[in-house]
Amino acid sequence: MLKLCKREKIIVYILLVIYSSIILIPFFMTIMNSFKSMREIFLLPFSLPSHPSFRNFIDAWHQANMGNAYLNSALIAFTSVIGTTFISSLFAYAISRYRFPFRRQLYMYSMLGLAFPARLAIIPVFLMMKSLGLIDTRLGLIIIYISVGIPFSVFLLKNFIDGVPLEIEEAARIDGASAWMIFWRIVLPLIRPALAIVAIVRFVGVWNDFFFPLIFINTRSKATITLAVSIFFGEYSNTWNLLFASLTLAIIPILILFLIFSKQFISGMTKGAIK
Amino acid sequence: MRNKLEKIINSEKGLAYLILVPVTVLIFFMAYLPVIQSFRFSLMYYNTRLPWKTHFVGLHNYFRILSEPAFLSAFERSAYFVIIAVGLILSIAMGFALLLNERFKGRSVIRTLVILPWAIPPVVNGFMWKWLLNGDYGFLNGLLYQLGFISTYHPWLMHPLAALNWAILTFVWRFTPFVTILLLGALQSIPEEVYDSAKVDGANARTRFWYITLPLIRPMLAIALIVIMIYSFTVFDEIYTLTGLDPATKTLMMYDYELAFERGQFGLGSALAYMIAIFMFLMAYFYIKSIYKEVEL
Numbered sequence: 305m306l307k308l309c310k311r312e313k314i315i316v317y318i319l320l321v322i323y324s325s326i327i328l329i330p331f332f333m334t335i336m337n338s339f340k341s342m343r344e345i346f347l348l349p350f351s352l353p354s355h356p357s358f359r360n361f362i363d364a365w366h367q368a369n370m371g372n373a374y375l376n377s378a379l380i381a382f383t384s385v386i387g388t389t390f391i392s393s394l395f396a397y398a399i400s401r402y403r404f405p406f407r408r409q410l411y412m413y414s415m416l417g418l419a420f421p422a423r424l425a426i427i428p429v430f431l432m433m434k435s436l437g438l439i440d441t442r443l444g445l446i447i448i449y450i451s452v453g454i455p456f457s458v459f460l461l462k463n464f465i466d467g468v469p470l471e472i473e474e475a476a477r478i479d480g481a482s483a484w485m486i487f488w489r490i491v492l493p494l495i496r497p498a499l500a501i502v503a504i505v506r507f508v509g510v511w512n513d514f515f516f517p518l519i520f521i522n523t524r525s526k527a528t529i530t531l532a533v534s535i536f537f538g539e540y541s542n543t544w545n546l547l548f549a550s551l552t553l554a555i556i557p558i559l560i561l562f563l564i565f566s567k568q569f570i571s572g573m574t575k576g577a578i579k
Numbered sequence: 580m581r582n583k584l585e586k587i588i589n590s591e592k593g594l595a596y597l598i599l600v601p602v603t604v605l606i607f608f609m610a611y612l613p614v615i616q617s618f619r620f621s622l623m624y625y626n627t628r629l630p631w632k633t634h635f636v637g638l639h640n641y642f643r644i645l646s647e648p649a650f651l652s653a654f655e656r657s658a659y660f661v662i663i664a665v666g667l668i669l670s671i672a673m674g675f676a677l678l679l680n681e682r683f684k685g686r687s688v689i690r691t692l693v694i695l696p697w698a699i700p701p702v703v704n705g706f707m708w709k710w711l712l713n714g715d716y717g718f719l720n721g722l723l724y725q726l727g728f729i730s731t732y733h734p735w736l737m738h739p740l741a742a743l744n745w746a747i748l749t750f751v752w753r754f755t756p757f758v759t760i761l762l763l764g765a766l767q768s769i770p771e772e773v774y775d776s777a778k779v780d781g782a783n784a785r786t787r788f789w790y791i792t793l794p795l796i797r798p799m800l801a802i803a804l805i806v807i808m809i810y811s812f813t814v815f816d817e818i819y820t821l822t823g824l825d826p827a828t829k830t831l832m833m834y835d836y837e838l839a840f841e842r843g844q845f846g847l848g849s850a851l852a853y854m855i856a857i858f859m860f861l862m863a864y865f866y867i868k869s870i871y872k873e874v875e876l
Contacts, residue, residue: 423813429613
């Protein structure tokens, strides 16, 4: 802390108010506009909705098939988050605790997978998925998201497991607990804060992604939420009121998730989970 | 079958093999093989619309892209994008991380609020700003008009450089919070006693920042810088929703998408992707190296 004097503190407050409003205004406008008619959005951009109605939400829901998109996004996000978290934690645990030849090299190998951004290697991934018949399938996206998430998650979890004292595991081993039991019953509960961070970061990453669905999904019924939102541009171009309603619908789950977990997330991010 | 699996996972060796082997294979197929394949494709004439014409052309694709004026201007836009984005994000995030590290009322509320833009889909972000900046009825025009700063509505996204600048700001708006939290974490790891003793020695806030805070958080600054560089180099969603494939905002990433998926030029697209990746790798490498040099001195 810089230990500021009173006058400096007032400046700090003013800056924080400005920053918060720059962050809040776009959200506020988006949500307000989703309750307005097209006419109102154009003519009275600053006023509150005069006849707030859920009409836009209902129309957007039907036209963009949002219910379906929600289900697709939820299915893809949950499966890939659970997959990444489980695989990465077991992998990180083995790397951190077991002693075997090429252990360090294997860790480097899994980290270096991150060096070449997945978006740039999209052409061969696309062709590989095509030859496996996984284009235009949710499973294809899930496999991609699981693998994309592994390096970051392993990195974070391995560091965290390294910091967990060995004694508890050794005591359990002496008591005759099997390797699986030690991992499942002792290690996983101990690294819960790090697991929460991995899960949140990956969930946000997958739920928000637009690039991979844009390239891999062609069928409307398999569209994710980000694809569904983009339908209001182009095909129904300029239906701003519906676009805003769909934007609001797309951010609601993330907002709820965030309000529940943000404290845990921020304290995890700032207190040692990432070091 | 069930018993067999149980037997495997109950021994350390079995459990280790069960996870290490499949993950190693998965990473190979999803990360290493694509890199190798990209290189192979980059040496071929490969157009998805003329698949029968696919043949080896050596480094021709690279030379062709390097001599293309569209590449040079896309490169300029990307470099500009990255430099401005890194500068803005690092300085804003640094400033607000410092503020959020102070003790004040409502700190935890603001901390939660500040991270929000990072959590929303970039596509939503792009559309939001598309309206805020709309030339006929957007928010920014309305606001500036009401306040008397402009007398006519201004089409913000029409002028090429302005469009690129707004694309950068849209990205900065979303990405700054994440970096702020990273830096805040680094700030919190500095023990308070260090500041106290500096204050006793008569160092003012600015001196304390330059001589205590900055050196101590340098490793995190380096990580933040590389993260911002990588993400700003590969921004896609925001530009796609904000201006689409408009030439004004055609960065290397957009150009690559257009080559590969709009025109079906997988060979050229792979060559370009390779060049982008190598370029990013070199930037990160030299930066890390220069930092380590400084630390050693």
